[in-house]
Amino acid sequence: MRRGDAVTPGALAHIARKIYVDGPWATRQLQHWRPYVCPFDLVAEEVPEGSFVLDVGCGGGLLLGALASMGRIQGGMGFDFSADGIRVAKAMVKALPAGCNLQFEYLSALDRWPEGPFSVVTLIDVMHHVPVASQQHVFRTAARVLKPGGRLIYKEIALRPRWRAYANTLHDLLLARQWVHYLPLSKIFDWAREEGLVLVRSYTANRLWYGHQFAVFDRPSG
Numbered sequence: 001m002r003r004g005d006a007v008t009p010g011a012l013a014h015i016a017r018k019i020y021v022d023g024p025w026a027t028r029q030l031q032h033w034r035p036y037v038c039p040f041d042l043v044a045e046e047v048p049e050g051s052f053v054l055d056v057g058c059g060g061g062l063l064l065g066a067l068a069s070m071g072r073i074q075g076g077m078g079f080d081f082s083a084d085g086i087r088v089a090k091a092m093v094k095a096l097p098a099g100c101n102l103q104f105e106y107l108s109a110l111d112r113w114p115e116g117p118f119s120v121v122t123l124i125d126v127m128h129h130v131p132v133a134s135q136q137h138v139f140r141t142a143a144r145v146l147k148p149g150g151r152l153i154y155k156e157i158a159l160r161p162r163w164r165a166y167a168n169t170l171h172d173l174l175l176a177r178q179w180v181h182y183l184p185l186s187k188i189f190d191w192a193r194e195e196g197l198v199l200v201r202s203y204t205a206n207r208l209w210y211g212h213q214f215a216v217f218d219r220p221s222g
Helices: 009-019 025-036 040-046 062-069 083-093 132-144 162-175 185-194
Strands: 051-056 073-080 102-106 118-124 146-157 198-207 210-218
Touching: 009 025, 009 040, 009 062, 025 040, 025 062, 025 083, 040 062, 040 118, 040 146, 040 210, 051 062, 062 073, 062 083, 062 102, 073 083, 083 102, 118 132, 132 146, 132 185, 146 185, 185 198, 185 210
Parallel strands: 051 073, 051 118, 073 102, 118 146
Antiparallel strands: 146 210, 198 210
């Protein structure tokens, strides 16, 4: 895929098949099919070219691997509490073009984060795994490692319609073996304002039977 080409689920799935060639089979297969379930193509379009990205809860590193493969980012760091995910992400880096600057660490969102500041921070399907009492702390930390002029991209499973929310809940119970802690988007808007972030846009998107909600924030450079 060349820089400037349209980012589509099929294009991302094609990239995933090329770069995930080592590591646990089941985890690699998840990367191959995940672009059709999670709208990474929409996330990728929100990342300004040339950014250095921190991907919180990066899983197997698909977002950063795809962005690096497309030449859209300068580099990035990802961390996750899944040992298999980080193992696959580190193996994936070896299949990327020379010069791709990606690093991955085995960390929880409640641990000490990598040092910033970063030009982009992504929170993709992270918050519903965080205990309710710690959700604001995690969002605040994401905001505070963002440099002036930077962007925070927040994507979560949607609460409405209810049948899509039930599908998301079942998905996480089966695959992640975790209960979903739903968080209203209105709280994210409030926390973002407290941290001096400006809402650029928010929207919803559906993939298969799953619902997704987005909020994109910028930190003013002045």
